[in-house]
Amino acid sequence: MPELPEVEVVRLGLAPAVTGATISGVEVFDTRALTRHGGDASDFEARLRGRRMLGAARRGKFLWMPLAPPAGHAAGAGADEALVAHLGMSGQLLLRAPGADDGRHLRVRVGLEHPEHGELRVDFVDQRTFGSLAIDELVPTSDGAAGGYGAAAPLVPSQVAHISRDPLDEAFDDAAFAARLARKHTAIKRVLLDQTVLSGVGNIYADEALWAARIHPETAASALSTRAVGRLLAQVRAVFEKALVEGGTSFDAQYVNVNGEAGYFAHSLNAYGRGGEPCPRCTTVITRVPFGGRSSHFCPRCQRKK
DNA sequence: GGAATAACCTGGATGC
DNA sequence: TGCATCCAGGTTATTC
Structure with missing residues (x-):
């Protein structure tokens, strides 16, 4: 069951693969994986396609990938949104090669184009469907410290803001x-x-x-x-x-x-x-x-x- | 406002 | 063999 150590292991694995990568395609196979997303599947896909991921951060059991603003926004502007993931009880974020077998319980597939690693696939697999993905706005942290592990900016997704810091966080009080x-x-x-x-x-x-x-x-x-x-x-x-x-x-x-x-x-x-x-x-x-x-x-x- | 509980969900294990 | 039931548990909404 994914608790903090499991989510941190996933974050450590994802970070080098997603940092700097551009989202080339998104496919939602099961909308139950978007229960925390404010819009429908087409909104989710449209808002992600073409965005660049800036890293992988975590607070508690929540994981998020800050997104560079869409093309057309001010150059150099920081992230104001993130792709948020919660693994629930059985969620998995798997790095797969483009032609790899889908396996069972594939809910969402995100295609990436990485400047160094080339074409990659991040598959959100979830047997019990308690996990979810969402695009969420980033809001300032209440204490002004970095949002979480792996986060450089004092920002956190709005749906994670009510979650306390975890005891491995330097800013934990x-x-x-x-x-x-x-x-x-x-x-x-x-x-x-x-x-x-x-x-x-x-x-x-x-x-x-x-x-x-x-x-x-x-x-x-x-x-x-x-x-x-x-x-x-x-x-x-x-x-x-x-x-x-x-x-x-x-x-x-x-x-x-x-x-x-x-x-x-x-x-x-x-x-x-x-x-x-x-x-x-x-x-x-x-x-x-x-x-x-x-x-x-x-x-x-x-x-x-x- | 704090505390407790139900609901969501799937598949493996177990019992009949 | 097939069916029914139980169990696992993170989060959120609801109830007390």
């Missing part, structure tokens, strides 16, 4: 995060999944970070000490960084990088998906409990509820 936690009386896991508080964390990394920080997922956020909040943030960052090194977490081929390769972090999971197995730290059986229509995995001994 630890003190502000702790202050927000102190005002939240709901379960800490629910807060970790709230992208307006902290972005990039999904069910897998929430369970892993809480296990590493020895915090019970149902502990009220406001009940955490300053020390515990610091420990949790450190573990979120550590888990993200380790997953990045290992190429992300792949389950049943739902996540692959731009070249279609799976990540290896699933082998390093300590709690998520290990219900009924011994805790790697104390050998107590990992518990799996329903959590808001999903599952939480934790060690009842290492992560005691206070």
